[in-house]
Amino acid sequence: MANVKRRMIKVALAGNPNVGKSVIFNNLTGAHQHVGNWPGKTVDKKEGFHRVDDKVIYIVDLPGTYSLTALSVEEMIARDYIIYERPDVVVDIVDASNLERNLYLTMQLLELGANVVVALNKIDLAEKAGMRIDHRKLEEELGVPVIPTIAPKKKGMKELVEKIIELVEGNPRGYSGKTLCYEPRVERFIERLQGEVASREEITKLLNPRWVAIKLLEGDEDVIKKLSEIEGGREVIKKGMKLREEMSRELGDPEVVIADARYTVIKDIVSRTVGELKRLTASDLLDSVLLDKYLGIPIFFVILWWWFQIAFIGSAPFCDILGDGFAALGEVLTGITGHPFIDYLFFGEYGIIQGIGAVLSFVPLIMLLYFILSLLEDSGYMARAAFVMEKAMRKVGLSGRTIIPMIMGFGCNVPAVYATRIIPDENDRMIAILTNPLMLCGARLVFFSAIAAAFYGAYAGDILFSLYALGVVLAFMVATILRKTFFRGRASPFVLELPAYQKPSFKVAAVRMWDRGSMYLRKAVGIILIGLLIIGVLTATDAETLTFTTDPERSLVAAFGRSLAPIFTPLNWDWRFVVAMIFGFVAKEIVLGASAMLYGAGEEEIASRLASLYNPIVMYGYMTFILIYIPCIVTIAAIRQETGSWKWTIFAVVYGLILAYIVNLLIVTLGHLLLG
Amino acid sequence: MSRVDSSTYILASILSILYPLYGAIQFYKGAVAWWLPWIGGEEIQLGVKVGDAYIPNIFPDPFSGIILIIIGVIFARSIYLSKRNPGLADGFLFVGWILASMMLILNLVVLAADILDTYYPLIWGGEIEEPWTLGSDPWGISPHLILGIIAAPIYWKIKYLLKQLIP
Numbered sequence: 106m107a108n109v110k111r112r113m114i115k116v117a118l119a120g121n122p123n124v125g126k127s128v129i130f131n132n133l134t135g136a137h138q139h140v141g142n143w144p145g146k147t148v149d150k151k152e153g154f155h156r157v158d159d160k161v162i163y164i165v166d167l168p169g170t171y172s173l174t175a176l177s178v179e180e181m182i183a184r185d186y187i188i189y190e191r192p193d194v195v196v197d198i199v200d201a202s203n204l205e206r207n208l209y210l211t212m213q214l215l216e217l218g219a220n221v222v223v224a225l226n227k228i229d230l231a232e233k234a235g236m237r238i239d240h241r242k243l244e245e246e247l248g249v250p251v252i253p254t255i256a257p258k259k260k261g262m263k264e265l266v267e268k269i270i271e272l273v274e275g276n277p278r279g280y281s282g283k284t285l286c287y288e289p290r291v292e293r294f295i296e297r298l299q300g301e302v303a304s305r306e307e308i309t310k311l312l313n314p315r316w317v318a319i320k321l322l323e324g325d326e327d328v329i330k331k332l333s334e335i336e337g338g339r340e341v342i343k344k345g346m347k348l349r350e351e352m353s354r355e356l357g358d359p360e361v362v363i364a365d366a367r368y369t370v371i372k373d374i375v376s377r378t379v380g381e382l383k384r385l386t387a388s389d390l391l392d393s394v395l396l397d398k399y400l401g402i403p404i405f406f407v408i409l410w411w412w413f414q415i416a417f418i419g420s421a422p423f424c425d426i427l428g429d430g431f432a433a434l435g436e437v438l439t440g441i442t443g444h445p446f447i448d449y450l451f452f453g454e455y456g457i458i459q460g461i462g463a464v465l466s467f468v469p470l471i472m473l474l475y476f477i478l479s480l481l482e483d484s485g486y487m488a489r490a491a492f493v494m495e496k497a498m499r500k501v502g503l504s505g506r507t508i509i510p511m512i513m514g515f516g517c518n519v520p521a522v523y524a525t526r527i528i529p530d531e532n533d534r535m536i537a538i539l540t541n542p543l544m545l546c547g548a549r550l551v552f553f554s555a556i557a558a559a560f561y562g563a564y565a566g567d568i569l570f571s572l573y574a575l576g577v578v579l580a581f582m583v584a585t586i587l588r589k590t591f592f593r594g595r596a597s598p599f600v601l602e603l604p605a606y607q608k609p610s611f612k613v614a615a616v617r618m619w620d621r622g623s624m625y626l627r628k629a630v631g632i633i634l635i636g637l638l639i640i641g642v643l644t645a646t647d648a649e650t651l652t653f654t655t656d657p658e659r660s661l662v663a664a665f666g667r668s669l670a671p672i673f674t675p676l677n678w679d680w681r682f683v684v685a686m687i688f689g690f691v692a693k694e695i696v697l698g699a700s701a702m703l704y705g706a707g708e709e710e711i712a713s714r715l716a717s718l719y720n721p722i723v724m725y726g727y728m729t730f731i732l733i734y735i736p737c738i739v740t741i742a743a744i745r746q747e748t749g750s751w752k753w754t755i756f757a758v759v760y761g762l763i764l765a766y767i768v769n770l771l772i773v774t775l776g777h778l779l780l781g
Numbered sequence: 782m783s784r785v786d787s788s789t790y791i792l793a794s795i796l797s798i799l800y801p802l803y804g805a806i807q808f809y810k811g812a813v814a815w816w817l818p819w820i821g822g823e824e825i826q827l828g829v830k831v832g833d834a835y836i837p838n839i840f841p842d843p844f845s846g847i848i849l850i851i852i853g854v855i856f857a858r859s860i861y862l863s864k865r866n867p868g869l870a871d872g873f874l875f876v877g878w879i880l881a882s883m884m885l886i887l888n889l890v891v892l893a894a895d896i897l898d899t900y901y902p903l904i905w906g907g908e909i910e911e912p913w914t915l916g917s918d919p920w921g922i923s924p925h926l927i928l929g930i931i932a933a934p935i936y937w938k939i940k941y942l943l944k945q946l947i948p
Contacts, residue, residue: 299818315829386945387942387943387945387946388945388946390868390869390871390875390942391870391872391875391876391942391946393869393872394855394872394873394875394876395876400851400855400858403854404851404852404855404880406848406851406874407848407851407852407880408880408883410844410845410848411848411880411884411887413888413892414887415887415890416893417892418891418895419890419891419894420894421894421898422897422901425901426901426904429902433905455850606946606947607947608947639872690817743908
């Protein structure tokens with residue numbers, strides 16, 4: 106009966122992923138463990154017991170997290186458990202060989218007011234790397250017990266358990282968890298808000314006032330929600346938002362400012378507790394250069410430029426061989442069926458064979474893009490690239506990793522949409538997918554470069570550049586709007602584990618290239634076949650007699666274009682532009698060829714023919730429409746596949762059309778107003 | 782500790798001048814060709830004429846010019862740090878050499894691709910429109926290739942970093 110009366114000690118294990126948390130959990134619980142799910146979540150919940158003498162310690166293994174910002178399910182679980190379940194002790198397992206990054210979570214646990222014991226794990230690896238950590242000094246700096254451990258060898262487990270019991274049963278050494286103060290300009294805001302929070306008993310009996318103040322300044326939506334449900338919480342939120350705005354005006358984005366301030370405190374602690382590195386490793390040196398404050402981004406652009414040059418120029422002959430091969434095949438097969446309609450549909454200039462050829466001719470480019478991307482990923486560089494771009498991208502609500510699919514989108518939106526898989530956060534990824542079609546892809550460039558040269562002469566380069574810039578600016582704007590509406594929250598924080606550099610494997614890159622490339626191939630060929638068949642039939646069918654025609658002006662597609670033309674009259678388009686735009690739905694390269702066909706000119710003469718019919722403002726407006734409106738059919742298929750939702754696929758199409766119309770209308774209206 | 786000797790830094794100094802020099806000319810030529818044709822000066826070259834081609838051939842491309850300038854700045858940074866922080870200086874030298882080698886490879890790939898693009902119709906018995914010549918190639922032997930070759934000896938001084946990175 107004595108055991109029943111004894112209080113069970115409740116312990117939570119917290120820590121970054123891959124710090125050896127599971128090994129410590131297994132060491133402590135042995136066979137006395139159970140694996141289930143956290144309530145309402147698909148995240149594993151591991152719990153178990155440790156018995157020492159007559160004491161029972163109940164241990165919960167919290168999900169591995171880098172921080173407690175509540176931007177992911179794992180972080181929410183860990184945070185809520187500490188707040189609401191109030192474990193007697195939180196054992197924070199810290200990777201000693203990566204102390205600076207790991208102390209970020211420690212600092213947040215202390216801010217939360219948790220009763221923390223630090224398990225300084227992997228101490229052997231830290232020593233091997235030349236680090237000498239003074240754990241007594243660290244204990245003094247943090248105000249909590251610090252126990253060096255080597256989990257696989259079960260070293261430090263006994264001491265850890267003793268310290269847990271000591272903390273719960275009287276805490277004779279008086280550990281209290283130090284308040285780690287930020288730099289004065291940040292601390293000033295925290296203190297002002299902390300006072301307000303501390304005066305509300307309803308809040309303080311549940312939450313630590315300093316933590317609430319910091320979270321409100323960070324704009325933590327979950328904390329705001331929680332506070333709004335507590336008496337007096339709304340007044341605190343109001344005050345918090347006011348101070349947050351003030352802080353934002355004075356110091357910049359509070360979330361970034363606080364994260365920076367936190368790292369400053371951590372760096373100070375590390376500098377006082379860790380002995381000098383024996384030597385910088387090659388990896389450290391390379392990181393110092395590749396993540397350099399001034400040269401990190403330029404180096405990234407050098408590598409990107411190289412990647413695209415190699416991919417585009419290197420694949421060009423193979424793309425040409427495929428394109429020419431299919432063109433020749435179409436010519437050879439023309440007349441083989443004896444039916445003009447079927448011949449036109451399959452082997453004509455805009456027939457199925459040509460369409461498949463157009464799509465397949467992109468395969469070498471896409472394969473080469475993927476091959477080099479895989480090499481860069483394998484080498485460990487891509488994680489660094491995302492890191493250097495993080496700050497700039499976060500300002501527009503995008504994750505740092507979005508830069509990679511965005512830049513790929515300048516080549517082709519299809520692989521770019523698939524490349525968003527490198528973005529781990531689902532909201533970030535959805536925004537990246539939905540904004541990617543605004544990147545000016547190579548297919549649109551075919552039309553733009555021909556038109557720009559004819560219409561704008563010496564300024565053609567500027568016009569092209571302006572279209573690239575417009576696409577990027579619009580993508581940022583749409584991302585900001587999506588972030589504030591459908592995908593609320595902030596871009597996921599960038600606590601990124603930089604992988605070790607390694608020699609990339611050509612074999613692995615080739616396999617990955619094939620996996621990713623063949624996915625494009627399957628989708629592209631399947632969808633283009635259906636799309637081309639539909640458009641082919643509509644173009645080859647006389648609108649009045651419903652018989653075969655080779656005159657596009659008499660075709661169903663022309664009738665369809667004419668019926669839609671009134672909608673586009675404010676943009677100064679005639680029906681041919683409407684039809685060419687519809688052709689572009691299949692593949693954007695077709696806009697040029699379709700325009701040539703409809704205006705009765707060759708692809709070489711179409712630009713000058715258009716120049717005689719339209720003024721530069723109308724043409725620029727049309728180009729912006731082609732830039733922005735619905736992605737091509739293959740991109741739409743990729744969006745459907747990657748979002749897994751027809752709703753978001755339709756959204757991508759509809760918002761593109763509406764945005765394109767608005768921008769085109771603005772250009773034409775303002776252009777004519779300003780330039781006459 | 783740095784394992785790079787002064788002769789390597791002399792080579793890096795030369796590269797830190799040549800890369801920005803060729804880069805600036807290429808940027809200028811590109812800007813003129815793309816955006817400011819009325820200024821003139823597209824014919825500027827800084828090389829030896831061999832047949833109908835210049836070696837190196839500075840083709841007009843502002844972006845390529847910027848890339849060359851950045852590589853030059855990286856070499857310059859390694860020299861700046863050579864006394865203050867020799868270890869980090871080696872890091873910049875290493876990255877400079879990697880980028881220089883990447884540009885060299887790019888130029889070789891471009892040449893191979895251009896030659897293949899010209900002659901592939903022969904595969905199925907077709908005719909070629911115009912034969913490939915060094916002079917007719919938009920890139921030709923560009924500063925990317927020549928400067929990459931000049932930078933190549935740096936490898937022997939920084940290979941210890943490469944071996945540490947990829948044992």
